[in-house]
Amino acid sequence: MTQPIKIFKFGGASIKDAQAIRNVAEILQNHREEALLIVVSAMGKTTNGLEKIVQAHAQRNGQAYEHLEVVKNHHFAVMRELFPAEHDIFAQINDTFVEIEWSLEEDPHDNYDFMYDQIVSVGELASTKIVAAFLNSLDLKTHWLDARDVIRTDNLYREGWVLWDDTLSRAQQYALAPLEAGSFVLTQGFIGSTSENFTTTLGREGSDYSAAIFSYCLDAESMTIWKDVPGVLTADPRLFENVTKLDRITYKEAIEMTYYGAKVIHPKTIKPLQNKSIPLYVKSFIDPKGSGTYISTEVEDNYPPMIAVEQNQATLHISTRDFSFVAEHHLSELFQLMAEYRLQVNMMQNTAISFVVCVNDIDDRVARFSQRIQERFKVRIDRNLELITVRHYQEEMLANLRRRKIVLLEERLPKTVQLVLKNIPMMIRKEG
Ligand code: ADP
Ligand code: ASP
Ligand code: MG
Numbered sequence: 001m002t003q004p005i006k007i008f009k010f011g012g013a014s015i016k017d018a019q020a021i022r023n024v025a026e027i028l029q030n031h032r033e034e035a036l037l038i039v040v041s042a043m044g045k046t047t048n049g050l051e052k053i054v055q056a057h058a059q060r061n062g063q064a065y066e067h068l069e070v071v072k073n074h075h076f077a078v079m080r081e082l083f084p085a086e087h088d089i090f091a092q093i094n095d096t097f098v099e100i101e102w103s104l105e106e107d108p109h110d111n112y113d114f115m116y117d118q119i120v121s122v123g124e125l126a127s128t129k130i131v132a133a134f135l136n137s138l139d140l141k142t143h144w145l146d147a148r149d150v151i152r153t154d155n156l157y158r159e160g161w162v163l164w165d166d167t168l169s170r171a172q173q174y175a176l177a178p179l180e181a182g183s184f185v186l187t188q189g190f191i192g193s194t195s196e197n198f199t200t201t202l203g204r205e206g207s208d209y210s211a212a213i214f215s216y217c218l219d220a221e222s223m224t225i226w227k228d229v230p231g232v233l234t235a236d237p238r239l240f241e242n243v244t245k246l247d248r249i250t251y252k253e254a255i256e257m258t259y260y261g262a263k264v265i266h267p268k269t270i271k272p273l274q275n276k277s278i279p280l281y282v283k284s285f286i287d288p289k290g291s292g293t294y295i296s297t298e299v300e301d302n303y304p305p306m307i308a309v310e311q312n313q314a315t316l317h318i319s320t321r322d323f324s325f326v327a328e329h330h331l332s333e334l335f336q337l338m339a340e341y342r343l344q345v346n347m348m349q350n351t352a353i354s355f356v357v358c359v360n361d362i363d364d365r366v367a368r369f370s371q372r373i374q375e376r377f378k379v380r381i382d383r384n385l386e387l388i389t390v391r392h393y394q395e396e397m398l399a400n401l402r403r404r405k406i407v408l409l410e411e412r413l414p415k416t417v418q419l420v421l422k423n424i425p426m427m428i429r430k431e432g
Helices: 018-029 046-059 064-082 089-105 112-120 122-137 164-180 207-217 251-259 267-275 328-340 365-373 395-402
Strands: 005-010 035-040 142-145 184-188 191-193 199-201 222-227 248-250 280-284 293-296 306-320 345-350 355-360 377-391 405-412 416-423
Touching: 005 207, 018 064, 018 122, 035 122, 035 164, 035 207, 046 064, 046 089, 046 112, 046 122, 064 089, 064 122, 089 112, 089 122, 112 122, 112 199, 122 142, 122 184, 142 164, 164 184, 164 207, 184 207, 207 222, 207 267, 248 251, 251 267, 251 293, 251 306, 251 377, 267 280, 306 365, 328 355, 328 365, 345 405, 345 416, 365 377, 377 395, 377 405, 395 405, 395 416
Parallel strands: 005 035, 005 222, 035 184, 142 184, 222 280, 248 293
Antiparallel strands: 191 199, 280 293, 306 355, 306 377, 345 355, 377 416, 405 416
């Protein structure tokens, strides 16, 4: 490649309707001379809608087709605003959704996660076809690339692990020629495929990670993710007032915050970029001229306090049935099983008679894990908890966060405090 390659990623919010897609095209107009690979997620809340189809089909509750209609109708309404009636995108998108209809005609697959990936991936396939066709209609030459030809994963459905060597050579094989020829390359986030060509997904919100995979494999000069916020903020603006934008942060800081729940970037995104020192910009699609946040290796050690909140947490208090110490061989057995049940451990504490872990409470994993260890261990589970991670904390801020909450676990490191909190049940004073 003669020109440096840049990677852009547009998430669901940036393409949620026709107006939003026009805005994306406008941003891209300003980069028409660049070698751009663009990663796009499903439109708006499409993935949630597709998940409903999968659940309905698995439960055979007869509502799968209704949920499919809702998703399809939205896509067709958007297309009617963007394209003339005779455009062949209508037939293309119809064919894309037919894949789901075929799945629904069959019995639900025994492997729920497999079925999930085959159906849910359609969101990204549809959105990218629409956006690519729209860019081409504006004379922004765009090559649609099927990410499943590039991103190879193992067959852990719903959480595919990337097979890097294969993915790297495929990225170069499929993306370089169209970039060299002066087209944009536009592809899907979130999806990949196994060596048997079955579709896999990389985990919810995984499109940022897809963009990082392409950045790594194509030795990109930079990656930019376009969001509905001005950049990385000191906390989620949906949860906190008075947040401020961070102009520059290190990869390390970004990893710490995203791993513990700062939803602005998918946690797996940073590592591939850091490994090749590819800078990441987080910018606003609402204010594309704004400076955004610049994430790199450059050292910046004067950070304001930052807060990440991870909801849907559960703690498991595990002790041996005979009240002997929880010894190393117990821990080894427990960790083995936590890996098997894919429990993500966010915090842990080991005392003489119990071992406590705080994990993400996703689907029925906690229940299945505790069922499995019941015979050998006693388990007490606390649910509906919140994990708050504060970097560069100040004491008064911590006091504020603890207000009206019970602190179940607390851990302090020099720059980080983590609190697992439970709401104090509200007691309402009786009248009279
Ligand atoms: P996408 O459209 O790419 O899927 P998301 O909605 O997943 O984007 O992520 C953007 C959202 O992340 C923001 O609207 C904001 O509410 C939330 N968010 C959480 N923590 C932060 C943070 N520290 N800085 C900025 N945004 C944050
Ligand atoms: N569409 C997928 C999701 O909603 C992936 C992504 O948006 O990053 O989880
Ligand atoms: Mg998202």
